Amino acid sequence: MGERLASKVAVVTGGGGGIGEATGALFVQEGATVALVDSDAEAAARAAQAIDPSGGRVLAIGADLADEAEAARAVRETVARFGQLDVLVNNAGVRVYGPITEATPESWERIIQVNLLAAAYCSKYAVPELIRAGGGSVVNVSSTNAVVGRSGLAQYDATKAALLGLTRSMACDHAEQNVRVNAVCPGFTATRYHVRRRAEREGTSPEQAAADLRAEGSQCLLGRLAEPLEIAYAILFLACHESSYVTGATLMVDGGTGMSVDGPTSR
Numbered sequence: 001m002g003e004r005l006a007s008k009v010a011v012v013t014g015g016g017g018g019i020g021e022a023t024g025a026l027f028v029q030e031g032a033t034v035a036l037v038d039s040d041a042e043a044a045a046r047a048a049q050a051i052d053p054s055g056g057r058v059l060a061i062g063a064d065l066a067d068e069a070e071a072a073r074a075v076r077e078t079v080a081r082f083g084q085l086d087v088l089v090n091n092a093g094v095r096v097y098g099p100i101t102e103a104t105p106e107s108w109e110r111i112i113q114v115n116l117l118a119a120a121y122c123s124k125y126a127v128p129e130l131i132r133a134g135g136g137s138v139v140n141v142s143s144t145n146a147v148v149g150r151s152g153l154a155q156y157d158a159t160k161a162a163l164l165g166l167t168r169s170m171a172c173d174h175a176e177q178n179v180r181v182n183a184v185c186p187g188f189t190a191t192r193y194h195v196r197r198r199a200e201r202e203g204t205s206p207e208q209a210a211a212d213l214r215a216e217g218s219q220c221l222l223g224r225l226a227e228p229l230e231i232a233y234a235i236l237f238l239a240c241h242e243s244s245y246v247t248g249a250t251l252m253v254d255g256g257t258g259m260s261v262d263g264p265t266s267r
C-alpha cells in the first residue's frame, strides 16, 4: 500500500473497465478514495466491487457524461459521499471507425459529446471543487493518435487532439489556483474493448483473442501492446504530488509509437 494519494479523493470517468478500472485500483492502492463513473452502471459496480469488496473506498456512479447535468451529478455525488475532490481523470471515451467520407452528423455529434464535451463538463464542475480543496490535478486521457497520424479513425483522432488543446488552455486558466492539468496519450493497450472487438471479428473466445492480440504485438519501438496498469502508472504520476512542477503537458505512454528505428543514412 502506497501513500501517493493518501487522503485524496478522485473521480475516474470510464471507470467500468480497462484503463479506468486499472487507474481506480492503483489510486486506491495509493491511499485514495475513488468514484468510478461510467455510462455502463453495471460495469462500474462490478469494477468497484473488484477493487474494494468491503466497500467504503470506491463509489460506483452510473452516468452518461455526454449530458452536462449528468456530469454535474457525478461530481456532486462524489463530494457528497467523500467530502471533497482532489483529482479528476477524464478517461471515458468512444471510437468511430472509418474514413471521413463515411462520417455522419450523428457520428460526429456522439464522438465529440463523449471524447471532448464529457471531459469539459466534468472539468466544469470538478475544478471549483479542486480549488476548494486547495488545488488539485486533472488528467485527460487522450491517445497517441492525437499526435501521430494513421488511417481509419479520423473522427476519434480529431477529438483526442482537441482534448490536448483543452488540456493546455485549462492549465493556463487554473495554474494560479494550484490546479494542474495534463494529458496522457496511451498507445495500443490490451483492454477489454480491444479483446471483445477482436473476438467478435475473428469468432474466437475472449481468452484466445487476448492471447492473439498480445502475440501480434504493436507497431511501436517496444513491439508490444501496453497493459492497462502501465497507463495507470502514468496517470498516477500526473495525479500526485510527484508531478508538482508539471502542467499543460502531454505525456506519451505509447512504447515509442511513430518513432523511427532507421539509422542516420536511411531516408
Ligand SMILES: NC(=O)c1ccc[n+]([C@@H]2O[C@H](COP(=O)([O-])OP(=O)(O)OC[C@H]3O[C@@H](n4cnc5c(N)ncnc54)[C@H](O)[C@@H]3O)[C@@H](O)[C@H]2O)c1
Pocket: 013, 014, 015, 016, 017, 018, 019, 020, 037, 038, 039, 040, 043, 063, 064, 065, 066, 091, 092, 093, 094, 114, 118, 141, 142, 143, 144, 185, 186, 187, 188, 189, 190, 191, 192, 193, 194
Ligand atoms: N485501449 C487503447 O488501446 C487506448 C489507446 C489510446 C487511448 N485510449 C483511451 O483510453 C480511454 C480508456 O480506454 P479503454 O480501452 O480502457 O476503455 P473503453 O474505450 O472501452 O471505454 C472507456 C469507458 O468509457 C465508458 N463510456 C463511454 N461513453 C461514456 C459516457 N458517455 N459516459 C460515461 N462513460 C462512458 C465506457 O462504458 C467504458 O467503460 C478512452 O478514452 C480511450 O479512447 C485507449
